[in-house]
Amino acid sequence: MPIFDSPATILLLWAGLGYLLGSIPFGMVLARIMGLGNLREIGSGNIGATNVLRTGNKTAAALTLVLDGAKGAVAVLLARAAAGEDAAQLAGLAAMLGHCFPVWLGFKGGKGVATFLGIMLALAWPVGLACCLAWLAGAFLSKISSVGALTASATSIPLLLVLGFAQALVLGILLAALVWWRHSGNIARIRAGTEPRIGRKS
Numbered sequence: 001m002p003i004f005d006s007p008a009t010i011l012l013l014w015a016g017l018g019y020l021l022g023s024i025p026f027g028m029v030l031a032r033i034m035g036l037g038n039l040r041e042i043g044s045g046n047i048g049a050t051n052v053l054r055t056g057n058k059t060a061a062a063l064t065l066v067l068d069g070a071k072g073a074v075a076v077l078l079a080r081a082a083a084g085e086d087a088a089q090l091a092g093l094a095a096m097l098g099h100c101f102p103v104w105l106g107f108k109g110g111k112g113v114a115t116f117l118g119i120m121l122a123l124a125w126p127v128g129l130a131c132c133l134a135w136l137a138g139a140f141l142s143k144i145s146s147v148g149a150l151t152a153s154a155t156s157i158p159l160l161l162v163l164g165f166a167q168a169l170v171l172g173i174l175l176a177a178l179v180w181w182r183h184s185g186n187i188a189r190i191r192a193g194t195e196p197r198i199g200r201k202s
Helices: 008-022 026-033 049-053 058-082 085-100 113-123 125-142 145-162 166-182 184-192
Strands: none
Touching (some): 008 085, 026 049, 026 058, 049 058, 058 085, 085 113, 085 166, 113 125, 113 145, 113 166, 125 145, 145 166, 145 184
């Protein structure tokens, strides 16, 4: 963990800003703008890129992926530039919580995969890049998005140690645990063989 030596008010400020950034539901906004319908009534009802893809609009899904990742990265980078590493890690965690539990949507948000990857890329880019490759490998081999997500998040923990970013290990564990918890239903469906494949239109 980093040394938390920034004033408590600064840390609270960046935690709040991180949460607000993370809570922007880009998937729902894009679906509304592009006339794709209400994501809550499509597929899994999730607000993330995988569910946007089930509308059949690959552009909207790609934009959702990029923007959901960007809000996590921006939270980390801004906090690091303005206040330091302690604020950056706290802002990243808050952005993840904002995406998963946005106040605007009754605390019922996404599963945090793209935001997790964005946070990792900004926090420790070699780890983030390796996690992205792990997601691609897991998703490509299984044709299941959630397998990619679970693979990427689990891989991040040893990567943080091996690649020399041990000060972010506690944050990495928290983020990975949150991804796995949010995917508990997916894990049950994977075991039952009923998890939807990538690109299946609802």
